[in-house]
Amino acid sequence: MIKIEQDLATIIKNAVKKTFPEIPDNVIAESLSLEVPKEKKFGDFSANIAMKLSRELRKPPFEIAGSIIKNIEKSYSIQDVKVEKPGFINFYISNKAVAGALEDIIKEGAGFGVSTAGKNKKVQIEFVSANPTGPLTVAHGRQAAIGDSLARILKFCGYDVIKEYYVNDEGVQIQALGKSLRARYMELMGEKSDFPENGYKGKYIYDMAQKLKDSGVVERSSAPLSDDFFMEHATREIMKTIVKDLEDFGVHFDVWYSQKALAKSGKVEKAIDDLKKKEFLYEQDGATWFKSTGLGDDKDRVIIKSDGSYTYLTPDTAYHKEKFEKGYHRIINIWGPDHHGYINRIKAACQALGYDTEKLSILIAQLVTLYRDGKPVKMSTREGEFITLREVMDEVGRDAARFFFIMRRVESHLDFDLALAKTQTLDNPVYYIQYAHARISSIIEFSKDALPNLKNLVLLDKEQELDIVKAMMYYPKIIEAAASNLEPSILLTYLQDLAGLFHSYYNAYRIVTDDKPLTETRITLIQAVKKVIASGLGLLGVTALEKM
């Protein structure tokens, strides 16, 4: 919370206490919140406490507000206080306080907006975690952009953030991958191929087989044609491209957690054992079942199949057990839309093991539909018909790709118009924000000898100038909202608004004039805008350009 807001909160609290001494402190604290009114004529901050207290006091809100307002202390930061219709108490900030806020913003520099909300709290965020059976698709791209941006925002709020990728490097699909590669390789060697029914038909398998043939590794090997060889080779090669794609996308993981290693560690058996001890397991039809029904799941789940192997849920339960044991304050998973039916299952498992599932937030990054020439692009991973993250990055650039993936709320479907993301003109929202940043850089360069100066901030008296400072004042609130809602799109929307305010201001007033003190002051203002935009774009993983 910013200083002015804190001051106002204290002032209101005191006024309410003085007016209604019978109301307990905790009730006041609960009912007290400050909002930024949608409409400017309702002031800069608004309190709805009179409405909240209406029932308790058995009086109309308007009357309560009228009584409270009489006890509001005078403060240099308050220009005016008014009671409005149903019972809002609206505060109008003085120009002096606005200038003070700008001074704070400048002084805090890159640290402006940083919060201590997450101090000493560890957060783990697991995302992408795509199976190494093919290249990353646009769906993974969205998960990557969201997860990485969220991690940056949480870090900015003081959390100790660990970014993790769960590598699904064993199981039926990996076996199918190995068999697919082997079959393609045999084809190239002119031998009979036995391409598996559930195999991967994408072109990348052919390419990999070709490379393998060219390298001659297989011929030189002593036990050349085993399934294991092809499986391990394919997994390793695909992981390499995944890591490279993510690095190029600006996403770096702290931990790559191997399912295979987990299986070898004995932790899976330990997790099964725990479930057994807590009497959540039973045998039926030759399989071992997890009794998840009472824990929010709609049916029981198999944990050990009748052939003795595990289902996906089994090692995943062990994985989540470990997450909880590491003592994270918060555990965040970002999954694709095809996994939403799985949420209750894994939560049931965590609950059965005795963990607090409130700590576990599972976000579903909803579907991305790519549009080309106004028509949706059809995709199917298995058939090898899909657009990769790499292709999108190459086509529209990293900045536009990241921006577009974050543009909508996490749980909303996303229409991604490739042509639009590519346009370097007016329609493209990425450029709108980057353009504001570049324009400011250019003006600062042009003004050369006019340096930022905090002495004459009161010269900022134009409505648009004050609006810009106020918008920046709300930046820490926006960061907090994005963090607590796990929604980077909140920050993105804010940056569009801030850039818009700047562009309007630029068109209405000259920054650089013959009046030196005024020029210096305006340069100070836009300098601050530049920093906030750079800060925000940085949290989205988008470059703030000096020139474009």
Added chain:
RNA sequence: GCGCCCAUAGCUCAAUUGGAUAGAGUGCCAGCCUACGAAGCUGUAGGUUCCCCGUUCGAGCCGGGGUGGGCGCGCCA
């Protein structure tokens, strides 16, 4: 059939988590460059927030019922 997500201006989406007269962009139309980047700005038009009940000082937001769309529902991962 069951579960999850979604439905707001012609289109794509916001709306400070229950606040005041529901806002932007885009598209249409009309304007603004002999001074700082026109990749920009200003203005006009555009709404039964899918429908019906309910909860309360107040509902686009919460609850119930419906309609339409997407996704999921395996001893797959």
